[in-house]
Amino acid sequence: MEKRLVIIGWWFGWLRSFYNLSWNKELKITLIDKRTTSSMKPALPEVSFEWKNVAETRFEIRWVVESNWGIFINDEVKLIKGDENKLELKSWDVIEYDFLIVAPGANKAYSDIKWLEEFSYSMCDDKHAPKLWEALKNFKSWKILIWAAKSVWWNQIEAMKWEAPCEWPIWEAMYMIDHYLRKKWIRESVDIKIFAPGPVFRWDAPNLHDSRWMPVFLDHVVSEIKEKSVVFENWKELESDLTIIIPPYKWFQFLIDSNLADEKWMLLTDKVNMRHIKYKNIFWVWDINTVTMPKLWHICVMEADIVSANLKNEVWENVEIPKFEPEILCIMNMWWYEASVFLTDKAFSWKNHVFWYGKWQGILKRQFDFYNMFTKGKMPPKFWEHFIKRAVKTFWKWETDKK
Numbered sequence: 001m002e003k004r005l006v007i008i009g010w011w012f013g014w015l016r017s018f019y020n021l022s023w024n025k026e027l028k029i030t031l032i033d034k035r036t037t038s039s040m041k042p043a044l045p046e047v048s049f050e051w052k053n054v055a056e057t058r059f060e061i062r063w064v065v066e067s068n069w070g071i072f073i074n075d076e077v078k079l080i081k082g083d084e085n086k087l088e089l090k091s092w093d094v095i096e097y098d099f100l101i102v103a104p105g106a107n108k109a110y111s112d113i114k115w116l117e118e119f120s121y122s123m124c125d126d127k128h129a130p131k132l133w134e135a136l137k138n139f140k141s142w143k144i145l146i147w148a149a150k151s152v153w154w155n156q157i158e159a160m161k162w163e164a165p166c167e168w169p170i171w172e173a174m175y176m177i178d179h180y181l182r183k184k185w186i187r188e189s190v191d192i193k194i195f196a197p198g199p200v201f202r203w204d205a206p207n208l209h210d211s212r213w214m215p216v217f218l219d220h221v222v223s224e225i226k227e228k229s230v231v232f233e234n235w236k237e238l239e240s241d242l243t244i245i246i247p248p249y250k251w252f253q254f255l256i257d258s259n260l261a262d263e264k265w266m267l268l269t270d271k272v273n274m275r276h277i278k279y280k281n282i283f284w285v286w287d288i289n290t291v292t293m294p295k296l297w298h299i300c301v302m303e304a305d306i307v308s309a310n311l312k313n314e315v316w317e318n319v320e321i322p323k324f325e326p327e328i329l330c331i332m333n334m335w336w337y338e339a340s341v342f343l344t345d346k347a348f349s350w351k352n353h354v355f356w357y358g359k360w361q362g363i364l365k366r367q368f369d370f371y372n373m374f375t376k377g378k379m380p381p382k383f384w385e386h387f388i389k390r391a392v393k394t395f396w397k398w399e400t401d402k403k
């Protein structure tokens, strides 16, 4: 008999599982999202600091779902009733499921810091990114502060707890703003400072940044934003003409109300199958999953493949479940048409760490983004990933260091 799979949240998390499973008619797949378009977050720094039109980072989701035999519901999930296999929507509709994938991303809690929304700018979503570009275009003063807010973790699953779970966009902001100001011939008169909420800036590559080029201040937690300054928890107050932030990552209230999340943070799963520790027919993937640390696309793809394999085993065939072996593979914009590729499992086993930088990498980044948008959210074939890894290891040194 046909089984009902419901997926909450439609971007990276659901898409990977959706494309993996949608062709099989033994699963009836329903996707629920409160938005109607996708948002390709890795392209948002280009919206914020370059010329890119935000429309080029989105596509209509209904068409993609329906042309792949799925059902799309544009609504917000308010409650999951794990004991009854049901969920409630804002419209009061009730949806029943046999299997549920929960992938609503992390809640970027702009309202948790006083005046954050009013007096600062962010590259983290497609509502804030275009505003940041407008502010940068009209920028005439001389002090820029860039920082990530502190996210708090406290859970029963053993997982890393990075104070800033996705610090890479800060790195992109540093280089892209530097480039932009140089192009305008005003870089020398602009003072840029970076603040990290924990004892390390970028846990994956703590020694990579040269603070002589742009100072980074560690252990600085922001408590309030003012129109022309930023106040830290240690009462230090610094002037700022343009404040750029990554907000705190937080849980969604509907998950707490549904008694599915832990007290402080996200969802509890095992690390082998990504199933909820109480409700075995509920899977959690991507940023919302406690074990996803850091919060990064590449790790999300691994989790989605694990979930897809589990569902295939449940419904129609026996396949091997891929092992969860997280690593960081990330291509980041730097100066004009340049990018850097990071490949590391340093954060996980402290064995390998590679950084490869240049113009070819910039071409790779843009090709990757183009492919992802052109194919409506599909990842490039596996050989592309192998090629990148091979290139990184061949052209740059593969460092091995011991903790």
Ligand SMILES: Cc1cc2nc3c(=O)[nH]c(=O)nc-3n(C[C@H](O)[C@H](O)[C@H](O)COP(=O)(O)OP(=O)(O)OC[C@H]3O[C@@H](n4cnc5c(N)ncnc54)[C@H](O)[C@@H]3O)c2cc1C
Binding pocket: 008, 009, 010, 011, 012, 013, 014, 032, 033, 034, 035, 041, 042, 043, 044, 045, 075, 076, 077, 078, 103, 104, 105, 106, 123, 124, 125, 166, 168, 169, 252, 254, 285, 286, 287, 288, 295, 296, 297, 298, 299, 300, 329, 330, 331, 332
């Ligand atoms: C600026 C920026 C740049 C990044 N760059 C990179 C990069 O270069 N490489 C990389 O690997 N990673 C990058 N990341 C991280 C990557 O974007 C995330 O890991 C990824 O987006 C997480 O995917 P997700 O599906 O969990 O969540 P999201 O992409 O946040 O999608 C969640 C969806 O769920 C929906 N939703 C939420 N709540 C509900 C509800 N109650 N009911 C219905 N729908 C709901 C939302 O509308 C949203 O569409 C970047 C992140 C940012 C912010």
